[in-house]
Amino acid sequence: MPDLPALLADLLPFILIGLAAQMIDGALGMAFGVITQTLLVSAMGVPPAVASASVHLVELFTTGASGASHIWHRNVDWGLFRRLVPFGVLGGVTGAYLLSSIDASAARPFVMLYLAAIGVYLLWRAIRMTRPRFEDPRYTRPLATVGGFLDAAGGGGWGPVVTSNLLIQGGDPRKVIGTVNSAEFLLTLSISIAFIATLGLAAFTMVTVGLIIGGVAAAPFGALLASRVRPRLLLLAVAVVLIATSSYSIYKAWPII
Numbered sequence: 001m002p003d004l005p006a007l008l009a010d011l012l013p014f015i016l017i018g019l020a021a022q023m024i025d026g027a028l029g030m031a032f033g034v035i036t037q038t039l040l041v042s043a044m045g046v047p048p049a050v051a052s053a054s055v056h057l058v059e060l061f062t063t064g065a066s067g068a069s070h071i072w073h074r075n076v077d078w079g080l081f082r083r084l085v086p087f088g089v090l091g092g093v094t095g096a097y098l099l100s101s102i103d104a105s106a107a108r109p110f111v112m113l114y115l116a117a118i119g120v121y122l123l124w125r126a127i128r129m130t131r132p133r134f135e136d137p138r139y140t141r142p143l144a145t146v147g148g149f150l151d152a153a154g155g156g157g158w159g160p161v162v163t164s165n166l167l168i169q170g171g172d173p174r175k176v177i178g179t180v181n182s183a184e185f186l187l188t189l190s191i192s193i194a195f196i197a198t199l200g201l202a203a204f205t206m207v208t209v210g211l212i213i214g215g216v217a218a219a220p221f222g223a224l225l226a227s228r229v230r231p232r233l234l235l236l237a238v239a240v241v242l243i244a245t246s247s248y249s250i251y252k253a254w255p256i257i
Helices: 004-028 032-043 048-072 078-098 104-128 141-153 158-168 173-199 206-228 231-252
Strands: none
Touching (some): 004 048, 032 048, 032 158, 048 173, 141 158
């Protein structure tokens, strides 16, 4: 039987990574995938393929906990939720099944350039915002389809693509973040089923266990922050995280582009 203190010591770095990443993702509606994958590969030396598979499986647990917490704090717009989920699932399942034959990662640097530009625009809007005025986002179905596809085939994209574009359309930051996080559970469930059907449960490792513990523990706090923080500050934080994560991805992919 493994020594419990040694087991906890092995798990602790992955628990802390999951905790930090989910706190940011739950509060801002994005960045769990890019933060965990970057730290696992760059700081912990986990092979990229193992990191990617682990993160997708972990998100099945973290998005469930985060979605439940956002529902509890009344951060969900159910009309928007119903428009996002079916098309997000369609895009996600398609991306998961086409991953073996299409190199979607080749498009990732250009998607990151687009998201960095959106981040700059949202930053400008946050700085200029005086009295918040929100509108119901209109272009949701194609956006959900693209976001779901990129999330499965490109190793992430639902949060940054969908959240940022809904905010550009004038959505209330609290409702957008809560709805996108809640919808992501059903998206992740469908993607995980598709991956498990083709790849099996090989991704379920010690890394996965640690990330699940940390991510699930942090989920309620992210939703609480989203419900309490002022819209202008939320928009500003989303813009900064979007610019930072996109710029890092562009830097890493620079030889490609």
